Amino acid sequence: MSVKSFRQAINEALRDEMHRDPTVVLLGEDIAGGMGARGVQDAWGGVLGATKGLLNEFGRGRVFDTPISESAFIGAAGGAAVTGLRPVAQLMFVDFFGVCGDQIFNQIAKFRYMFGGSAKTPVVIRTLCGAGVRAASQHSQMLYPVFTHFPGLKVAIPSSPYEAKGPLTQAIRDDDPVIFFEHKAMFDDTAEVPDEPYAIPFAEARIVCEGRDVTLVALGRMVGFAKTAADRLAKDGIQCTVIDPRTTSPLDTETILASVRSTGRLVVIDEAHPRCSMAADIASLAAEEAFESLKAPIRKVTPPHCPVPFSPELEDAYIPGPNDIEQAVRAIVKERADA
Amino acid sequence: MRLEREDLLRAYRRMRTIREFEERVHREFASGGIPGFVHLYAGEETAAVAVCENLLPGDQITSTHRGHGHSIAKDCDVTAMMKEIFGRADGLCHGKGGSMHIADLSKGMLGANGIVGGGPPLACGAALSARVLDNGGVAVAFFGDGAFNQGTTLESLNFARVYDLPVLFVLEDNGYAESTSSDWSIGGNDPVRRAEGFGIKGEKVDGHDFFAVYRAAQEALEAIRNGAGPRFIHIEFTRYYGHFEGDAMTYRPPGEVEEERSFLDCLTFFRARTTQGGQLDTGELDAIDVEVRALIEDAVAKARVAPPPALETLTTDVYASY
Numbered sequence: 001m002s003v004k005s006f007r008q009a010i011n012e013a014l015r016d017e018m019h020r021d022p023t024v025v026l027l028g029e030d031i032a033g034g035m036g037a038r039g040v041q042d043a044w045g046g047v048l049g050a051t052k053g054l055l056n057e058f059g060r061g062r063v064f065d066t067p068i069s070e071s072a073f074i075g076a077a078g079g080a081a082v083t084g085l086r087p088v089a090q091l092m093f094v095d096f097f098g099v100c101g102d103q104i105f106n107q108i109a110k111f112r113y114m115f116g117g118s119a120k121t122p123v124v125i126r127t128l129c130g131a132g133v134r135a136a137s138q139h140s141q142m143l144y145p146v147f148t149h150f151p152g153l154k155v156a157i158p159s160s161p162y163e164a165k166g167p168l169t170q171a172i173r174d175d176d177p178v179i180f181f182e183h184k185a186m187f188d189d190t191a192e193v194p195d196e197p198y199a200i201p202f203a204e205a206r207i208v209c210e211g212r213d214v215t216l217v218a219l220g221r222m223v224g225f226a227k228t229a230a231d232r233l234a235k236d237g238i239q240c241t242v243i244d245p246r247t248t249s250p251l252d253t254e255t256i257l258a259s260v261r262s263t264g265r266l267v268v269i270d271e272a273h274p275r276c277s278m279a280a281d282i283a284s285l286a287a288e289e290a291f292e293s294l295k296a297p298i299r300k301v302t303p304p305h306c307p308v309p310f311s312p313e314l315e316d317a318y319i320p321g322p323n324d325i326e327q328a329v330r331a332i333v334k335e336r337a338d339a
Numbered sequence: 340m341r342l343e344r345e346d347l348l349r350a351y352r353r354m355r356t357i358r359e360f361e362e363r364v365h366r367e368f369a370s371g372g373i374p375g376f377v378h379l380y381a382g383e384e385t386a387a388v389a390v391c392e393n394l395l396p397g398d399q400i401t402s403t404h405r406g407h408g409h410s411i412a413k414d415c416d417v418t419a420m421m422k423e424i425f426g427r428a429d430g431l432c433h434g435k436g437g438s439m440h441i442a443d444l445s446k447g448m449l450g451a452n453g454i455v456g457g458g459p460p461l462a463c464g465a466a467l468s469a470r471v472l473d474n475g476g477v478a479v480a481f482f483g484d485g486a487f488n489q490g491t492t493l494e495s496l497n498f499a500r501v502y503d504l505p506v507l508f509v510l511e512d513n514g515y516a517e518s519t520s521s522d523w524s525i526g527g528n529d530p531v532r533r534a535e536g537f538g539i540k541g542e543k544v545d546g547h548d549f550f551a552v553y554r555a556a557q558e559a560l561e562a563i564r565n566g567a568g569p570r571f572i573h574i575e576f577t578r579y580y581g582h583f584e585g586d587a588m589t590y591r592p593p594g595e596v597e598e599e600r601s602f603l604d605c606l607t608f609f610r611a612r613t614t615q616g617g618q619l620d621t622g623e624l625d626a627i628d629v630e631v632r633a634l635i636e637d638a639v640a641k642a643r644v645a646p647p648p649a650l651e652t653l654t655t656d657v658y659a660s661y
Contacts, residue, residue, distance in 0.1 A: 029519070030517045033519070035520060036519060036523020036524065037591060038592040043589045044518050067524040067525075068456070068485035068524070071489075095454070096454065134374035134426070136376075137436070138439065138453030306654045310375060310434060310437030311435065311647055312426055312647070313426070314650070317653055
């Protein structure tokens with residue numbers, strides 16, 4: 001155990017799995033950097049440095065820098081996965097899925113089903129996501145609901161360095177396609193992370209803290225914000241359970257429902273666009289399966305339904321924060337008191 | 340090609356404006372005044388200016404993430420651009436777009452673009468409009484060596500050819516797609532032949548030489564306006580700064596940029612060529628430098644103090660709302 005950044009946690013999971021399994025290969029734009037150039041090789045190690053050092057350790061036979069051709073290399077990762085490799089492809093920003101959507105949604109996502117169960121598709125697509133770094137509309141989106149929509153794809157959204165290393169290890173060992181979201185505003189976050197390899201199984205939500213009054217379900221960067229809000233609310237005697245589902249597909253519905261049945265109140269916190277979102281999905285789950293336990297309306301804390309703006313003032317207003325969460329919780333707790 | 344004195348002075352002013360703008364953005368970014376991601380065009384001024392000097396106001400261009408130069412060359416207001424880069428309410432996109440999405444549709448500038456290869460299909464669409472509306476317009480797709488490997492770009496070459504669309508494809512090859520060498524990433528390493536494979540006539544030109552780019556653009560655009568269908572120009576030069584501001588550029592050999600700047604700078608070349616030929620004199624070019632510096636200084640001063648967007652604008656202009 002030692003203190004590691006989110007970036008280091010990702011790097012370690014990749015390195016460990018590349019050592020363990022020679023069929024694990026990396027593909028992506030500038031994942032080493034300097035390909036074909038006359039300066040330093042491994043100049044970047046990916047746009048935020050998560051793959052730094054892996055070229056030197058594993059060589060160009062396992063670390064494949066690619067041209068800027070997302071359809072080609074994401075599709076190639078899928079093709080390699082069904083023919084014996086275990087590729088980890090990096091789609092630099094998840095916004096670029098727009099360029100290569102077919103290879104993910106129509107090809108990779110459907111192999112096993114279309115082919116009558118005969119395909120094994122052990123591919124991981126790591127991808128940067130999220131607002132907060134003034135990257136504007138085409139580099140800031142949280143598109144996990146889109147991927148979750150497609151049956152078959154597994155979707156993981158780590159919420160801390162510890163939650164990055166274990167699930168990425170699981171993703172690489174998994175025999176199915178996994179879209180692995182890495183929030184760009186979390187890369188310098190640090191936490192205690194085991195030095196040795198460990199996997200965290202999918203569909204097992206993490207209970208961050210437990211309280212009897214309200215259930216908060218949050219994803220990715222919002223988990224930390226929910227915990228901050230829960231700590232503040234605790235000072236006023238409002239006790240929250242914070243649940244991090246870790247994966248949206250598969251989704252640990254049992255943990256969420258058990259908590260909602262116990263607290264009777266649910267607030268879902270989601271950095272993605274609110275329409276057709278995980279917030280809407282989890283709210284509908286609770287409404288369908290735990291309606292009789294609900295003591296108050298379900299609340300969603302999300303950005304407004306608009307693209308991510310550039311200006312810092314607008315972007316800060318866009319991103320849900322601990323204050324928004326606190327307000328939502330107080331509103332439904334108050335409703336009980338008023339009743 | 341006949342470039343009159345006033346044409347030369349205008350072209351020089353545009354190129355100097357781009358250079359000064361980018362050098363200043365570089366400094367402002369380093370001192371923390373500019374948020375987000377910024378990609379600078381310095382070193383590539385000939386492409387935007389030599390091409391756009393051959394365009395009419397009604398012609399359309401698509402740009403790239405490195406879009407400040409194209410915007411200036413297509414006559415976007417530099418103060419409004421600077422305000423946009425600072426994220427201000429009266430920036431060219433009201434602070435919603437930033438450096439990567441600067442656009443001015445009234446000027447035929449269809450946007451910088453955060454997606455590599457995002458522009459060429461849009462340029463085909465603009466060319467289609469010109470065709471259907473029969474307004475004589477042309478479209479120019481500026482794109483980098485990285486985008487030349489995107490399916491969208493290659494599909495656009497074919498689409499433009501099969502419909503003989505009035506579109507000029509301008510490959511700005513600055514040597515690096517982010518950190519990756521274009522010598523490596525462009526398979527076959529012969530962009531003109533690649534274009535010719537699509538049945539599109541192409542030409543490679545030295546991007547340090549304004550006059551070479553101007554001649555190639557003029558010739559290509561004349562042919563396009565005369566109904567020849569799409570053309571392709573491969574312009575070679577280097578970028579003076581990193582892929583983005585903050586990029587340490589360790590993938591480049593030491594001294595590469597300094598050497599280019601010392602021996603191949605397009606502005607130095609332009610000054611030498613025009614003054615040695617007696618068309619312009621050093622004094623008038625120096626005067627432009629002073630004026631441009633004042634213009635950019637003024638733009639920065641205004642951008643710094645301009646108010647941010649009002650929070651209620653966060654949800655405006657979203658097409659459908661809910």
